[in-house]
Structure formats: structure tokens, C-alpha cells
Amino acid sequence: MKKIIIIGAGGVGHVVAHKCAQLAEVFPEILLASRTESKCVDIAKHVKQQYGRTIKTAQVDADDVSDLVRLFDNYKPFMVINVALPYQDLTIMDACLEMGVHYLDTANYEPLDTAKFEYKWQWAYQERFKQAGLMALLGSGFDPGATNMFTAFAAKHYFDEIHELDIIDVNGGDHGYPFATNFNPEINIREVTAECRHWENDKFITTPAMSEMQSFTCPDEVGTYNIYRMYHEELESLTKHYPSLKKAQFWMSFGDSYLKHLEILGNVGMTSIEPVKFNGQDIVPIQFLKQLLPDPASLGPSTHGKTCIGCWVRGIKDGKKTTVYIYNVKDHQDCFREVKSQGISYTTGVPTMIGAKMMMTGVWQQPGVWNIEQMDPDPFMADLNEYGLPFQVIENPDFKLV
Amino acid sequence: MKKNILIIGAGAVGSVVAHKCAQSSEYFSSVYMGSRSIDKCKKIISSIKNKNYPYKNSFNIQPLSIDAYDTQAIVDSIHTHNIDIVINVCTAFVNKSILDACIDTGAAYIDTAVHEDYDVMNAPFPWYENHEWKKRDICKAKGITAILGCGFDPGVVNAYCAYAQEFEFDDINSIDIMDVNDGDHGRFFSTNFDPEINLREIIEDAGCLEDGEWKDYPHHSRSMAYDFPIVGEKQIYLMGHDEVHSLAVNIKGVKDVRFWMGFDDHYLNCLNVFKNVGLLNIEKVTTADGVEVVPLHVLKACLPDPASLAATYTGKTCIATLIKGTKDNQPKEMIIYNICDHEETYSDVDSQAIAFTAGVPPVAAAILIAKGDWDVKQMKNVEELQSKPFLKELDKMGISTQVTTLSEKESELISA
Numbered sequence: 001m002k003k004i005i006i007i008g009a010g011g012v013g014h015v016v017a018h019k020c021a022q023l024a025e026v027f028p029e030i031l032l033a034s035r036t037e038s039k040c041v042d043i044a045k046h047v048k049q050q051y052g053r054t055i056k057t058a059q060v061d062a063d064d065v066s067d068l069v070r071l072f073d074n075y076k077p078f079m080v081i082n083v084a085l086p087y088q089d090l091t092i093m094d095a096c097l098e099m100g101v102h103y104l105d106t107a108n109y110e111p112l113d114t115a116k117f118e119y120k121w122q123w124a125y126q127e128r129f130k131q132a133g134l135m136a137l138l139g140s141g142f143d144p145g146a147t148n149m150f151t152a153f154a155a156k157h158y159f160d161e162i163h164e165l166d167i168i169d170v171n172g173g174d175h176g177y178p179f180a181t182n183f184n185p186e187i188n189i190r191e192v193t194a195e196c197r198h199w200e201n202d203k204f205i206t207t208p209a210m211s212e213m214q215s216f217t218c219p220d221e222v223g224t225y226n227i228y229r230m231y232h233e234e235l236e237s238l239t240k241h242y243p244s245l246k247k248a249q250f251w252m253s254f255g256d257s258y259l260k261h262l263e264i265l266g267n268v269g270m271t272s273i274e275p276v277k278f279n280g281q282d283i284v285p286i287q288f289l290k291q292l293l294p295d296p297a298s299l300g301p302s303t304h305g306k307t308c309i310g311c312w313v314r315g316i317k318d319g320k321k322t323t324v325y326i327y328n329v330k331d332h333q334d335c336f337r338e339v340k341s342q343g344i345s346y347t348t349g350v351p352t353m354i355g356a357k358m359m360m361t362g363v364w365q366q367p368g369v370w371n372i373e374q375m376d377p378d379p380f381m382a383d384l385n386e387y388g389l390p391f392q393v394i395e396n397p398d399f400k401l402v
Numbered sequence: 403m404k405k406n407i408l409i410i411g412a413g414a415v416g417s418v419v420a421h422k423c424a425q426s427s428e429y430f431s432s433v434y435m436g437s438r439s440i441d442k443c444k445k446i447i448s449s450i451k452n453k454n455y456p457y458k459n460s461f462n463i464q465p466l467s468i469d470a471y472d473t474q475a476i477v478d479s480i481h482t483h484n485i486d487i488v489i490n491v492c493t494a495f496v497n498k499s500i501l502d503a504c505i506d507t508g509a510a511y512i513d514t515a516v517h518e519d520y521d522v523m524n525a526p527f528p529w530y531e532n533h534e535w536k537k538r539d540i541c542k543a544k545g546i547t548a549i550l551g552c553g554f555d556p557g558v559v560n561a562y563c564a565y566a567q568e569f570e571f572d573d574i575n576s577i578d579i580m581d582v583n584d585g586d587h588g589r590f591f592s593t594n595f596d597p598e599i600n601l602r603e604i605i606e607d608a609g610c611l612e613d614g615e616w617k618d619y620p621h622h623s624r625s626m627a628y629d630f631p632i633v634g635e636k637q638i639y640l641m642g643h644d645e646v647h648s649l650a651v652n653i654k655g656v657k658d659v660r661f662w663m664g665f666d667d668h669y670l671n672c673l674n675v676f677k678n679v680g681l682l683n684i685e686k687v688t689t690a691d692g693v694e695v696v697p698l699h700v701l702k703a704c705l706p707d708p709a710s711l712a713a714t715y716t717g718k719t720c721i722a723t724l725i726k727g728t729k730d731n732q733p734k735e736m737i738i739y740n741i742c743d744h745e746e747t748y749s750d751v752d753s754q755a756i757a758f759t760a761g762v763p764p765v766a767a768a769i770l771i772a773k774g775d776w777d778v779k780q781m782k783n784v785e786e787l788q789s790k791p792f793l794k795e796l797d798k799m800g801i802s803t804q805v806t807t808l809s810e811k812e813s814e815l816i817s818a
Contacts, residue, residue, distance in 0.1 A: 178678035264675040267590035269704040276703040281693055288700050291689055292680040 001028045002360055005075060005101075007062055007092065008083035009034035011297050011341060012106065012141070014043050015349025016083055016356075018339040019387065021047045021055060026357050031056040031075050034084070046340065062088040068095035077101055081356050083349070086110045093125055093136060102134055104355050106141030106348060108233045117233040119371070126369045136369040140355030141348040142309055142328075143169055143250075144234035146389065148373040149351075149380050150311040150326040151238055156377060158324045158395070161244045162315035166401060167232065170253040172222050173305040173332045173343055179261040180294040182344040186286050189271050192254065192262060197231040199239045199248040210259075214402050216251070218308040219394060220329050225253035237371035244315070265289065300342040303332040307343045312399060325397040328389045338388065347389060354383040404431040404460075405772045408485040408509075410470050410500060411492030412437035414595060414709040414753060415514070415553070417446045418761025419491055420463065421751035422799060424450045426765060427461035429772040434483055436468040437492075443467075449752050470496040476503035485509050487771055489764045491553075494518040494599060498533055505537060505546050510771050512764045514553030515599075516644040523684065524606050527616050529647045534781070541781040548781040552767045553760040554740075555581055555661070555721055556645035558801065560784035561792050562723040562738040563653055568789065570736060570805075574656050574727040577649055582664030583756060584633035585717030585744045591672045592706040594756040598698055601682055604663070604673065609642040611650040611659040618642075622670065626662070631804065632741050633720045638662035648783040676701060708757065715744035715754040735808045740801055750800060759801060766795040 004027055006016050013032065020027040032040040032055055040057035047055055058075070061067045062084045072080070072095055079102035082092045089109035096103045109121045122138055129136050139145055147167045155162045171182070181188040196211065197204040212229035232250035239245050265271050270289050275282040310327025328347070335346035355372065358364040364375045372380075384391050407430050409419050416437070423433045435443040443465035450463060466483075469475050470492045479485065480503060490500045490513040497517035504511035517533040518525060525532060534550055541548050551557055559579045567574055583594065593600040608619045624640040643661035650659045665673075676682050681701040686694045722739035740759065747758035767784075770776035775791045784792070793803050 179675070260671060261675050261678065264591070264672050265679070268672070268701070270681070270701070272704070276700070278695065278699045278703040281695060283689065283693070283695060283700050283703065285700065285704055288689060288695070288697075289679065291687060292697060 002078035003029040003031070003075060004356065004360070005031045005033055005071070005077040005080045006083065007033050007060065007080060009036065009039035009043055010083070011345030012083045012349045012352065014297070015339055015341050015345050016081055016352050017043050017047055017055060018050065018341075019350055019353035020356070021051050021053045023353070023357065024053065026360050029056075031058055031077070033058040033060040033071060035059065035061060063091055065091050065094045065098070068092060069098050072096075072099040072101050079104060079356065079359055081352060082106070083352060087112045090121060093122065096134060096136070097125075097128055097132055100132065100134065102359055103136040104140050104352070104359065105138060106145060106352055108138065117231070117236075119233070119236055122369060130368040133367045135359060135364070135366055137355050137359060137364070137375070138369065138371050139234060139237065140352050140372050142351055143167060143232060144237070145351040145355070145372055146328065146347070146384060147309065147311055148234050148238060148371065149377045149384075150391065151242070151313060152373040153377040153381050154311065154313040154324050154326055155242060155315075158322065159313070159315040159317050162242055162313050163244060163246045164314040165238065165245055165248040166312040167234065167250045168216060168227060168310055168312060169251065170216065170218050170222065170225050170227065170308040171344065172218065172225060172253070172308060173303045175294070175299045175303045175342075177294055177302075178257065180296070180299060182296055182299070182342070185271070185290050185293060186273075189262060189266060189286075191230065192259070193266070194231060196229050197235070198229060198250070199235055199245060201246060204235075212402065216253070216401065218329070219325075219327065219392070220308070222306045222308040222329055226256070227251040227253050238373060241371065241373050300336045300340060303336070303342045306331050307347055309347065312397065312401070323396055325394045325399070326391055327394075328384065328391050330389060350387055350389050351384070354380055354387060357383065403772075404429060405486040405768065406430070406432045406434075406484050407768060408434045408436055408466070408479060408483065408488045410436045410468060410476070410488065410490050410496075412439060412442035412446055413491070414712070414757035415491040415761040417449065417709060418751050418753045418757050419489055419765055420446050421450055421453070421753070422762055422765040423768070424453070424455050424457070424461070424463055425799070426769055427455070427458040429769050431460050431462070432483065433461075433463040434466040434479070434485070435463060436466040436479065438467070438469055440465050440467040453751075471499050473499045473502045473506070476500055477506050480504070480507040480509050487512065487768050489768060490514070491761065491764065493596060495520050501534065501537060501548065504548065505540055505544060508544065508546060510547040510549075510777075512549045512552050512767050514551060514557060514760055514764055516551065518599075521684070523602065527609055527618075527647065529644060530783070538781045542779075545779040546781070547771055547776070547778050549767050549776065549787070550781065550783050551644050551648065552764050552784050554763060555579055555643065556648065557763045557784050558740065558759070558796065559721065559723045560645050560649060561787075561789040562803070563649055563725065564785040564787070565789040565793065566725045566736065566738065567653060571725065571727040571729050571734060574653055574725055576658035576726045577653065577656060578658075578660050578662060578724040579643070579645065579722075580628055580630070580638055580662045580664075580724065581721045582630060582633060582636045582638060583717075583719045584636070585715050585719060585755065587711040587754070588714050589706050589711065591669070592711055593708060594711070594754065595708050595760070597702040597705045597708075601673070601676070601698065601701070602684070603643075604641060605677060605682055606642055608640040610640060610646055610661065611656070614657045616650070622665075628662075630720045630722060631737070631739060631806070633718055636664040637666070638664045649785060652783060652785045709753070712744075712748050712752060712754040712757070715748065718743050719755045719759060721759065736806060737808060738803060738805050740803060742801065747800070762796060762799050762801050766792060766799060769795055
């Protein structure tokens with residue numbers, strides 16, 4: 001029986017554990033591991049209540065290859081799902097090579113000291129995985145992940161050649177707090193302060209953070225939101241694997257209040273990682289702020305509204321220009337009802353499970369390091385419909401976007 | 403006879419007090435700059451030395467380490483150094499302990515703000531009666547001079563009201579104290595004095611006297627635009643402030659006493675964000691490392707030290723008192739105000755105008771005690787004292803007073 005290890009017991013780990021547990025025939029044995037085992041135990045308890053299935057738990061330090069090797073050696077998994085921190089991708093990949101375990105993740109490696117998303121670190125493992133007969137599937141969340149699949153699906157069925165791509169990620173959810181972050185505030189803050197890069201005429205163009213903004217009306221009455229152009233890691237792999245792309249951009253929605261809070265807190269130093277002293281106590285402002293803000297995992301019950309994430313693709317079919325928009329709309333409350341999680345974790349965790357299912361069942365099984373768009377999108381897209389994130393296609397949408 | 407002074411509090415205002423004492427060496431002989439942090443005291447003293455003020459004979463200024471919460475320690479210092487006058491410009495949480503030490507030793511007492519209990523937000527009205535005024539009888543019995551609320555507001559604005567009552571009006575009906583800072587410190591966000599005191603006071607309920615009755619409004623719930631002399635039109639917001647209480651009691655027949663402070667939209671946005679995320683809370687939280695901290699203290703540690711703003715501060719403050727009433731059976735309205743320039747105060751005493759306007763008046767009061775005009779041997783709020791010598795002394799020290807009688811049109815108050 002093929003066994004699977006999930007590393008990471010945050011919001012996404014919670015969803016992945018639940019979704020895998022729903023599919024006993026694909027995932028007969030599951031172990032959930034994290035630095036803090038008690039978080040795994042809480043998730044396992046909830047899985048037991050909901051589905052009557054027992055999943056094992058373990059403590060592991062994902063920064064430490066030898067500790068990972070010890071865990072893999074004890075449990076002997078077929079593959080590992082990495083939903084820990086992006087800093088830990090390489091140690092987990094190293095352990096996979098050492099122990100002959102297939103690998104899947106949702107976010108590309110970042111060195112701890114430089115906030116730079118780049119695939120080069122992981123692409124460098126290509127030969128080693130190939131020679132070991134192991135598969136590493138990179139970026140199997142929603143974005144990257146489902147968005148790469150939307151692009152590949154569009155390219156396969158609707159175009160002879162794709163020329164322009166806009167990935168648009170709208171979170172129309174309202175958690176009812178004046179300010180809260182959907183995941184780690186430190187990463188949220190880095191996201192909106194990082195320089196933007198987009199692909200245009202065979203190269204990446206850098207523009208100031210949050211300098212390009214427009215209004216986007218989502219389909220299916222999700223609403224109209226301000227979307228900001230920013231860099232996102234799938235732009236790197238998609239422009240590499242679709243060299244016909246002349247332009248590729250990523251857009252994300254941010255509310256005015258969210259941005260105002262971040263701007264002010266950032267400017268007064270409350271998001272700094274440098275400790276400040278008060279009455280002889282050393283306090284790291286960002287960590288303290290995190291303490292004051294609602295726990296992202298606690299937002300599930302109060303978050304209402306929908307996410308709408310999709311790809312708007314333009315290109316040529318039979319010599320004629322054509323456009324298509326492929327997207328998913330997901331209701332936060334539906335997610336909460338199903339797995340007691342808000343939509344952001346849900347939309348990431350479901351494609352993670354589907355990617356793992358493809359590998360476990362051998363539908364995708366190819367030694368080497370692969371970005372998800374290099375795989376056949378059809379079975380993945382069919383499973384999105386099956387497992388909670390149905391997609392829609394609008395041909396020739398009436399978008400007026402930059 | 404020259405007096406020995408103990409200044410308690412080595413913040414931005416304490417620095418102004420010390421500089422002005424050094425400029426007034428004809429009235430003072432030994433000045434002790436006291437604080438929990440002796441380093442801050444030494445820094446102020448070295449700034450004073452660099453100024454090379456011409457000292458009259460036998461003036462000296464020295465640093466003193468002192469815990470302002472410890473009455474006995476203050477009593478001991480007063481005895482050891484033969485202190486005649488204590489100027490309390492420390493945090494408002496320590497008024498009681500310092501006042502008690504003065505009552506115990508016979509030293510004169512001057513402060514600039516009403517006592518606050520650390521754990522109490524929205525201190526119940528009547529504010530001065532909660533603590534200070536309970537000591538009026540004992541001050542009188544023991545002949546202690548205690549001058550309460552002698553900064554600018556409260557302080558100088560109270561003297562404006564006393565002046566108006568004595569010289570300009572038969573009856574005063576309404577008093578609106580309006581405090582605006584048209585300066586620019588060049589920082590994203592900063593308070594102009596202790597962030598802890600400042601951020602607390604501006605999110606407290608706005609208490610005021612209206613139609614002869616005490617009323618409370620939610621903070622920032624009432625505002626109006628007012629066209630100030632020199633600095634122009636500003637949006638000002640109703641706030642609770644110490645002097646509203648004492649003036650409501652001491653200005654006979656007054657029906658309305660309100661305090662307004664100017665805030666721009668950026669300041670209010672920041673304030674709302676701090677409030678929304680819980681950074682203004684004064685209840686301790688436990689961090690992931692198990693350390694107990696007060697959110698407001700963490701914010702304070704992140705914000706600029708108000709004393710550090712002075713060097714680059716530009717622009718002016720305007721603190722005005724609009725008084726309406728009658729004179730010779732005719733309605734009369736007048737505005738009494740001061741304009742203070744941040745750059746000028748920096749060149750005088752290395753401080754910005756807000757610290758300057760708060761720190762000069764207690765020194766003027768100490769001079770008047772030394773001269774005898776205000777050596778009243780009892781507890782008084784500023785409006786109960788002679789206003790003219792005070793305003794005259796302030797004028798010599800860099801705080802001038804403008805008095806303008808308003809025609810009907812000019813005085814129109816646009817309430818929102």
C-alpha cells in the first residue's frame with residue numbers, strides 16, 4: 001500500500017489532510033508531520049471525527065535533512081506532500097533523493113535571507129531526480145497550481161498558440177475584522193512591498209510595488225475589486241514552458257482598508273523584524289503584531305464571500321485571434337462547512353491533494369523535476385470539478401483590462 | 403532670595419524647563435534635573451552647557467536619579483538639596499507621589515497635567531476632585547504653594563480666561579480652547595509628547611461643559627473648521643482636557659467650556675489603524691515568548707521619541723482661547739492666542755514648539771513664586787492667580803500673547 005507523508009500543519013496542511021482522508025482508496029495511509037506535533041494531533045482528531053479515519057502524526061524538523069530521513073525511513077512513504085515553509089523545499093527534496101520518495105510542493109524555494117522567488121534552486125535537481133527514478137512536482141496549489149493548469153488547458157483546447165496571459169486572483173471574502181491577514185502577516189507584508197515583475201517582449205520588466213492597479217468585475221456576481229499587478233512565481237515557469245507568450249501578468253485584489261493598515265503599520269515600524277526595547281524587554285514588532293491580530297486559522301467561521309481566481313488567455317486559433325477566461329469561484333462558507341477552513345487555505349489544499357492523487361495513481365508519473373503545466377491538464381481539471389473547485393470557461397469575455 | 407529647583411521628568415518638556423531655568427539664573431541657584439534615567443538628565447545638561455547662557459552668580463545645574471513613584475525618595479531629595487520648588491513635568495501617573503512629598507516637606511509644587519491612574523481610561527468627572535483638590539485643605543493648613551496645570555493648556559489658556567474675566571468682560575458665557583499645530587516634523591507619524599499620554603487622552607471620551615451641564619461625547623465625534631490667525635483654517639475635534647473642568651468651576655457663570663484639538667486626516671487614519679489592531683490597549687498581553695507587555699508600550703517603543711523631532715521641525719503652533727460674553731451690557735467676543743514657531747524654539751532651547759509652550763510656563767510660575775506674586779501658600783489652578791504678571795513673564799521668555807476683539811462676522815463659529 002502506498003503511504004503518504006504530509007509535512008506542514010498550518011491552514012493548508014489542515015485542508016490537505018482532510019481532502020486526502022476523504023479518498024481512502026487513493027490515500028490508504030497518511031502521516032501528518034510538523035515541527036509542532038500537537039498541531040498535527042488537533043487536525044488528526046478532527047479528521048477522525050469527520051471521516052472516522054485514523055491518520056498518524058509525527059514531529060519533524062523540516063530544516064534538518066537527517067531528521068527528515070529518519071522520518072521517511074521509519075514510515076517508508078511513496079511520496080511526500082510539502083506544505084511547510086518555502087524555506088524548507090530543498091531539505092525535503094534532499095531527503096526524498098536519499099530515501100527514494102516522490103515529492104510535491106505548492107510554493108517555490110526561497111532562501112531565508114533573500115526574499116526572492118526563483119525556480120532555479122529546484123530546477124537544479126532535475127538530473128538527480130531523473131536518475132533516481134523519482135518525480136518532483138512543483139507548484140501544485142491554486143496559484144501556482146490550478147492557474148498553471150488553466151493556462152495549459154486553454155493552450156491545449158482553445159488555441160494553436162497563446163500570446164498573452166493575465167492571472168487574476170480575487171479574494172472577495174470579508175472576515176469581519178478591520179484588519180486581519182489570511183496567512184502569516186510577515187509574508188503578506190513582503191508580498192505587497194516586493195517590486196513587481198511582469199513578462200513583456202521576451203523579458204521580465206520591473207516596476208515599483210503596487211504601482212499598476214485597475215478595477216476588475218468578476219463573473220457570477222462575485223463583485224468588482226481593485227486588482228494590483230505583482231510578481232508571482234508561476235510567471236517564471238509559464239513563460240519558460242510557453243515561449244509563445246509575449247506578455248504575462250499576475251494580478252491580486254487588495255482592499256483599501258487592508259492596504260491602509262499595512263502602509264501605516266509598516267511606516268511606524270510595527271512590521272519590523274528588528275527588536276525594539278521597552279523597559280528592558282526585547283520585542284520584535286512583527287511578531288508582536290501577529291500576536292494582536294486574529295489567528296488566520298480562526299477566520300474560517302466569520303469569513304463570508306467568495307474567491308474568484310482565473311486566467312485570461314489571448315492567442316491564435318485557426319489563424320484568428322481569440323480569448324478565453326478559465327476560472328473558479330469558491331464560497332468561503334462552503335469551505336468552512338466542508339472542512340472547517342476558510343477559502344484561501346481550501347483553494348490551495350484541494351489542488352495539492354489532486355496533484356498527489358495524479359502521482360499516487362500513476363496518471364502522472366515521470367522521473368524528474370516538473371512544473372505542473374508540463375503535465376497533461378485534462379485529468380487534473382476533471383478532478384477540480386470532482387473535488388470541490390469546479391472551473392468555468394468563458395470564451396471571448398468582455399474584459400476591458402490593461 | 404534665589405530658589406533651589408527640582409525638575410522631575412527629563413522628556414522633551416523637562417528639557418525646556420531645564421533650559422529656561424538656566425536662562426533665569428537670577429532667580430534660581432541650584433537646579434536639579436531629576437529622572438529615573440540619569441543619562442537623559444546628563445544629555446539635557448550638556449545641551450544647556452553648549453548654549454553658554456550667561457549665568458548670574460552661583461547658578462548650577464546637576465543631574466539627579468530619582469524614582470517619581472517613590473514619595474519618600476522625593477522627600478529625601480528635597481531635604482538633601484534644600485529644594486524650594488518642585489516642577490513636575492513627569493508622566494501624569496506620578497502627580498500624587500510628588501505632591502505628597504511637597505506637602506510633607508513644605509516645598510512648592512508646580513505641575514502641568516491632572517493626575518491619572520494608570521489603569522483608568524476615561525477617568526470619571528470631576529477630574530481635579532479625584533485627586534488633587536482633595537489636598538487643598540492640607541495645603542492651605544500647611545501653607546504649601548501648589549500650582550496645578552501650569553503648562554500651556556492647561557496653564558496659559560487658564561490665565562487667558564482669568565485675564566478676560568478681570569479686564570475684558572463683565573460676564574463670560576462660553577470658552578472654547580483650540581489647540582492646533584501647523585508644524586511638520588517630517589516623520590510618517592509621531593506624537594509631539596509622550597505617546598503613552600497623548601494616545602490615551604485622544605481616545606478618551608470628550609467631556610465638556612455645555613448649557614451649564616457636564617456632557618460626554620465619544621472621541622472625535624464632534625468637529626468643526628476654524629480659521630485661525632496666521633496658520634489659517636484647520637479642522638478641530640472636541641476632546642476632554644483638564645482645564646475644561648477647573649474653568650467650568652472657577653469662571654463664574656460660564657455655561658460652555660470646550661477644548662478642541664486640530665488633527666489632520668493622516669493622523670486620524672493612523673490612530674484608527676492603531677486602535678483597530680489593538681495597539682492602543684493598556685491591558686497586558688503575553689507574547690509567544692511568554693513575556694507580558696502592554697500593546698501601547700510596544701507602539702511607543704516603535705514611534706519616534708518626541709524629543710528627537712525638534713531639529714527638523716518647521717512651522718508654527720497656534721493655541722487660542724475664544725471667549726464670548728458681555729461687556730457693558732453689549733455682547734463681546736475675543737480671541738486670545740499665542741503663535742509659536744518650531745524653528746525659533748529650537749534655536750532658543752533645542753526643542754520643538756509643543757514642548758516649548760508646555761515647558762516655559764512652569765518656569766514662569768517658579769519665577770513668580772520666587773518674586774512673591776504667586777507665592778500664595780495654598781493650592782491654586784492658574785485661573786485663580788494674577789494673570790498679568792504671568793503673561794508678562796511669559797512674554798519675556800518667548801511666549802507672547804495676542805488679544806483680538808472680534809467683530810460679529812469674524813467670530814462666527816461653524817459647528818459641524
